[in-house]
Amino acid sequence: MHFKVRAAAKEDCKDISRMIMELAVYENMPDQVKTSHEDLERDGFSPNPFYECLIAEVPDEHKTKDGYTVVGYALYFYTYSTWKGRSVYMEDLYVMPDFRGKGIGTGLMAKVAQVGVEKQCVRLQLSVLDWNKPSLDFYIAKGAEDLTAKEGWHFLRFHGQTLDTLAKEAPKD
Amino acid sequence: MDRFKLRKAEPKDVPDILRLIKELAKYEDMEDQVILTEKDLLEDGFGDHPFYHCIVAEVPSEKQSNNGPVVIGFAMYYFTYDPWIGKLLYLEDFFVMEEYRGFGIGSEILKLLSHTAVKTRCSSMHFIVAEGNQASIEFYKRRGAADLSLEEGWRLFKIDKSSLLKMSSGPEE
Numbered sequence: 001m002h003f004k005v006r007a008a009a010k011e012d013c014k015d016i017s018r019m020i021m022e023l024a025v026y027e028n029m030p031d032q033v034k035t036s037h038e039d040l041e042r043d044g045f046s047p048n049p050f051y052e053c054l055i056a057e058v059p060d061e062h063k064t065k066d067g068y069t070v071v072g073y074a075l076y077f078y079t080y081s082t083w084k085g086r087s088v089y090m091e092d093l094y095v096m097p098d099f100r101g102k103g104i105g106t107g108l109m110a111k112v113a114q115v116g117v118e119k120q121c122v123r124l125q126l127s128v129l130d131w132n133k134p135s136l137d138f139y140i141a142k143g144a145e146d147l148t149a150k151e152g153w154h155f156l157r158f159h160g161q162t163l164d165t166l167a168k169e170a171p172k173d
Numbered sequence: 174m175d176r177f178k179l180r181k182a183e184p185k186d187v188p189d190i191l192r193l194i195k196e197l198a199k200y201e202d203m204e205d206q207v208i209l210t211e212k213d214l215l216e217d218g219f220g221d222h223p224f225y226h227c228i229v230a231e232v233p234s235e236k237q238s239n240n241g242p243v244v245i246g247f248a249m250y251y252f253t254y255d256p257w258i259g260k261l262l263y264l265e266d267f268f269v270m271e272e273y274r275g276f277g278i279g280s281e282i283l284k285l286l287s288h289t290a291v292k293t294r295c296s297s298m299h300f301i302v303a304e305g306n307q308a309s310i311e312f313y314k315r316r317g318a319a320d321l322s323l324e325e326g327w328r329l330f331k332i333d334k335s336s337l338l339k340m341s342s343g344p345e346e
Contacts, residue, residue: 020256033257034296043259051254077254080225082194082266083207085217092256106340113332114341123331130326143336147329152304154322155329159297162317163287170281170288 001062001102005111008053008073010045013037015070016053023094027129051077054111056095056104064096071099074108078119088116090126105138127155177278179285182227182247184219187211189244190227197268201303225251225265228285230278245273248282250289253299262290264300283316301329 008016017037024030043050056072063069072095079089090112095104116124126144128135140146147153158166182190191211198204217224230246246269253263264286269279290298302309314320321327332340 016256024257029257035257035259039259040256043254050252050260051256075254075256078224078251079253079263080217080249080251080265082209082249083198083203085209085213086224089253091254110340113337117334117337117341121334121337123333124337125329125331127327127329130328139330139332142332142340144330144332147331148322149328153301153329154304154310154320155299155301155327156310156313156318156320157297157299158287158290158313158316158318162319163290163296163298166284166287166316167291170284 001058001099003056003058003071003099003102003104003107005054005056005107008044008055010041012053012055012070013040013044015055015068016040016073016075018068019070019073019094019096020092022096023092026094027132051075051091052115054108054115056099056108058099064098068096071096072104072108074112076112076115078121079125081122084122086119086121088112088119088121088124090124093126106142109142177230177232177245177273177276177281179228179230179281182218182229184215186227186229186244187214187218189229189242190214190247190249192242193244193247193268193270194266196270197266200268201306225249228282230269230273230282232273242270245270246278246282248286250286252293252295255296258296260293260295262286262293262295262298264298267300279312280316 014037017040021030021033024033044053054074055070057069058071060069074090075092076088076090079087081087093105093109113124128139188211191214195204195207198207218227228248229244231243232245234243248264249266250262250264253261255261267282287298
């Protein structure tokens, strides 16, 4: 099946928002999605964007039963390692179920890799849930190394109330 | 330790920041992995497109004996994006020199970072810690941090430059 990978435009945010929700459902966490397509437009398409996004689209004759031609996306941003410098972090990679197995996920990820190399990034990082075997296999086949297993890295966060509590005690400006 | 000051890093702080980065890497037993130079830090933090932001902790120079350093701690962070909840503050490095620990400097830095996160509309502050680093894990957990690797099963992966190049030069679809 022929498909095209291109940089997302502001108008694609409705499709991106739709697919973000589909991915959240796949990861069993749909009630955790709080962003709207307006948030995505503001945060990705202002003078100081917080993410970049690529989308995969198919020709009209292959559109979904609901009429969508945008069938996949990769959302990423730039991070920094104090040891190695510039990195790219791929936050989301998603292809609609009916369009898997056709190289679209590989195509999206290859483009993210290309963008990263052009921006002189030394590596790409991503995270995967430990039960998500198809994704684990997909990334390992592309050369990904599990740093949680190999070096023991854990993700931690301060969220909601705990963040507010710490913030209230900050030294005054 | 009766007086210390927290402030935004400036270009002149780059040599101190690199020194502290190397000290932190040594603490994590990975000293030889730091390949970043002062020139990289200057360009990447204070150029047209900053890849990171930095706070430094300094003590008054008259308190130093033997011309010891004035900058004795730092925290490096940047903004990332979660498609479900929007902007996040990501804490990349956080270090206080050994002889200055136990005086509350680390706590104050964390509070200032939390305040920055809330002020800039971030929902959460994320970071990673090696599971062998019990002292740091306890420091964060005492202040309300949640371990997402344990609670939700997230694993961190990396893909190095050679694999990125291989991916990005793959066959066109």
